[in-house]
Amino acid sequence: MKIHRIETFRTAVPLHTPFKTALRTVNVAEAIIVKITCDNGIVGWGEAPPTVVITGDSLCSIESAIQQVIKPLMVGRNLLNYEYLFQQLHSSLVRNSSAKAAVDMALYDCLAQQCNLPLYQFLGGYRHELETDYTVSVNSTKEMGDDAEAYVKKGFDVLKVKVGKDEIETDIKRIHEIRQRIGYEVKIRLDANQGWESKAAVKAIRKMEDLDLNIELVEQPVPAHDIVGLKRVTDAVDTLIMADESIFTPHQAFEVLRTRSADLINIKLMKAGGIYQAQKINSMAEICGVECMVGSMIETRLGITAAAHFAASKKNVTRFDFDAPLMLAKDIVLGGIEYNGRKITLPTNSGLGIDRVEV
Incomplete structure (x- = not known):
């Protein structure tokens, strides 16, 4: 079960009312969507919103981290060696926690599907x-x-x-x-x-x-x-x-x-x-x-x-x-x-x- 393809997409969904905290006001929920496709046809999904005042991650930095750093380490690897993949994911670059989270979600999605179990x-x-x-x-x-x-x-x-x-x-x-x-x-x-x-x-x-x-x-x-x-x-x-x-x-x-x-x-x-x-x-x-x-x-x-x-x-x-x-x-x-x-x-x-x- 090898990772065949990792794709990223940008999305933006408006809020029906602004979300206001001590740190920020949000009117639109932006995100990078991650899609991992395995060679057996299983597809896993992940999401990473930019929250620059908390994580420091922007749309551009999330997208770049996944496409330029994480993706080359993952494509072609056997997903069933998932301990190795998660270790690679978290040692691949410092911080960038949102980018890592989106890929992590998609990996777990694929693994649970392979086992025919809901992720929880x-x-x-x-x-x-x-x-x-x-x-x-x-x-x-x-x-x-x-x-x-x-x-x-x-x-x-x-x-x-x-x-x-x-x-x-x-x-x-x-x-x-x-x-x-x-x-x-x-x-x-x-x-x-x-x-x-x-x-x-x-x-x-x-x-x-x-x-x-x-x-x-x-x-x-x-x-x-x-x-x-x-x-x-x-x-x-x-x-x-x-x-x-x-x-x-x-x-x-x-x-x-x-x-x-x-x-x-x-x-x-x-x-x-x-x-x-x-x-x-x-x-x-x-x-x-x-x-x-x-x-x-x-x-x-x-x-x-x-x-x-x-x-x-x-x-x-x-x-x-x-x-x-x-x-x-x-x-x-x-x-x-x-x-x-x-x-x-x-x-x-x-x-x-x-x-x-x-x-």
């Missing part, structure tokens, strides 16, 4: 259904309250609220407004996207605790490089603290776990470089008694399907942030995961379960 079963098969949260973008206090109320009416019982772009007092007013609108049965997760410094984060989270805003967790409150600050926040508050941008690689995960600098870890395939490395991060976290969430960038249902297969396969992944396809104005993917409100069902056919991508 190939990886472990812990569950076949998930429930996603829904993200409330940074906007005016009233608009965020309106959005939160609308998402709850649609059946979402976990909201991920973006903060960190403005003054902390403004963020607290927004959270208070949202809590007033949706009551206390709905979980609220905050994502500061590195928007606070450690002392300010401690002050803000303690105040929210004093106001009984009932925040489940706060994701990446401090800059990615500030592991000391991350630990300072984790140690100083009762609310769970999740590391996101601080952890791309297994080595970074090891350091956060070794120092107990966070209570939880958010694994994203685009940061980890795909499923191969994501499994290592999750395994280390599980050994240390630290649960993981699997999240995503603004991706189509292709990339989210790959992430969902990984998340569904592992017991230690207990939280899921897969709402991105629900933000898109159109769907370019045939097959893959299916949404019913907040509920996600994994496909039963082999591999990712992707039949076609409109590229």
